[in-house]
Amino acid sequence: MCPSYIEAPPTFFSWFQLHLAQRGRTLPSIQFDITMIRRFIVNTFLRLSIKSLWNRFPSVAKVRNRFAWADRLNTLGRRAPPMQEEEVDGVRIEWIGRTPDVTQGVIMYVHGGAFSLRGTHTDRRFCADMARRTGLPVVLVAYRLAPEFPFPAGLNDCCRIYAWLQERGTAAQRIVMLGHSAGANLILGTMMRARQNGMDQPAGAVLLSPPTDLTGSNPSITSNLKSDSMFTPITWPWVRQYYLGGTCRSAPEASPLFGHWSGLAPLQFHVSDTELAFDDSRLAVERARAAGTDAELIVWSDVPHSFAFIDLLPEAARCRAQIAQFVARIQLGPLSNAGAKANMRN
Numbered sequence: 001m002c003p004s005y006i007e008a009p010p011t012f013f014s015w016f017q018l019h020l021a022q023r024g025r026t027l028p029s030i031q032f033d034i035t036m037i038r039r040f041i042v043n044t045f046l047r048l049s050i051k052s053l054w055n056r057f058p059s060v061a062k063v064r065n066r067f068a069w070a071d072r073l074n075t076l077g078r079r080a081p082p083m084q085e086e087e088v089d090g091v092r093i094e095w096i097g098r099t100p101d102v103t104q105g106v107i108m109y110v111h112g113g114a115f116s117l118r119g120t121h122t123d124r125r126f127c128a129d130m131a132r133r134t135g136l137p138v139v140l141v142a143y144r145l146a147p148e149f150p151f152p153a154g155l156n157d158c159c160r161i162y163a164w165l166q167e168r169g170t171a172a173q174r175i176v177m178l179g180h181s182a183g184a185n186l187i188l189g190t191m192m193r194a195r196q197n198g199m200d201q202p203a204g205a206v207l208l209s210p211p212t213d214l215t216g217s218n219p220s221i222t223s224n225l226k227s228d229s230m231f232t233p234i235t236w237p238w239v240r241q242y243y244l245g246g247t248c249r250s251a252p253e254a255s256p257l258f259g260h261w262s263g264l265a266p267l268q269f270h271v272s273d274t275e276l277a278f279d280d281s282r283l284a285v286e287r288a289r290a291a292g293t294d295a296e297l298i299v300w301s302d303v304p305h306s307f308a309f310i311d312l313l314p315e316a317a318r319c320r321a322q323i324a325q326f327v328a329r330i331q332l333g334p335l336s337n338a339g340a341k342a343n344m345r346n
Contacts, residue, residue: 071119081128097131112181133324172200184210188256201265204330218279227274261291
């Protein structure tokens with residue numbers, strides 16, 4: 001099964017250009033395409049504000065401050081969604097969406113942030129939108145962060161919440177996991193550890209640009225060096241120093257690419273073709289399929305690592321709609337009316 005490549009939808013300009021071409025006419029070479037311009041603006045902004053951070057080996061404080069600033073900017077003027085905080089055996093979680101009747105199903109969301117930070121406001125808005133689209137409550141796992149709590153603290157926290165949801169009354173088959181970047185890495189680790197411990201698998205998992213190989217040895221780290229608008233190869237040794245410490249970088253719970261992919265729930269990967277971590281998803285899907293696991297690879301064109309969280313990009317809404325469709329497909333029973341109507345509008 002080949003990966004799905006997602007291009008921008010046709011615009012009026014592209015239709016008009018084709019209309020003229022069929023009549024033997026042409027337009028000037030300078031093309032106006034609002035989607036392309038939006039991608040250019042976002043990618044340029046990220047190159048200047050985020051990628052430049054990784055030209056040298058930055059301090060944890062500098063990385064956290066820069067991403068906190070970007071988080072505030074991304075949600076400027078937006079109302080914070082309602083949520084309920086709770087603590088489970090020392091692990092902080094946030095309930096977002098309707099009243100958490102978790103027996104009917106729940107989305108377990110694990111945030112990104114290089115295992116060391118979190119875009120609090122952006123994450124909450126994203127989770128609120130996914131709750132609206134699916135009709136399911138979202139439990140956001142605010143796992144402990146490195147370097148204060150290095151590997152495997154974050155993974156242990158995610159495993160604890162997965163077990164706790166089942167103890168609370170949610171069948172594993174009614175839990176959908178959703179993770180971004182480092183959070184997607186932790187989800188894969190959670191699923192592999194659950195299988196190893198004889199626990200049931202969740203209904204499925206959505207992985208947004210997961211770094212599945214922390215050795216930093218995949219080809220796209222070199223081939224996409226110029227096209228990636230957020231990171232440089234320095235990111236990988238930075239993560240290894242502050243998150244892994246002395247842990248072997250190829251240990252399966254740190255780098256799931258080297259784990260066993262059999263017996264896992266259905267997986268849906270989303271990644272941009274311009275990312276340094278593009279091959280982390282491509283190779284993971286290859287290994288999952290070879291092991292008999294249902295795995296889908298959706299490749300987006302010329303968007304940044306965190307595109308699903310950037311409302312200015314039309315690809316963000318399209319990606320979220322595809323996630324909601326996947327949730328509906330793997331969950332027992334259809335989407336709620338509210339979730340189904342939300343996806344019809346987008």
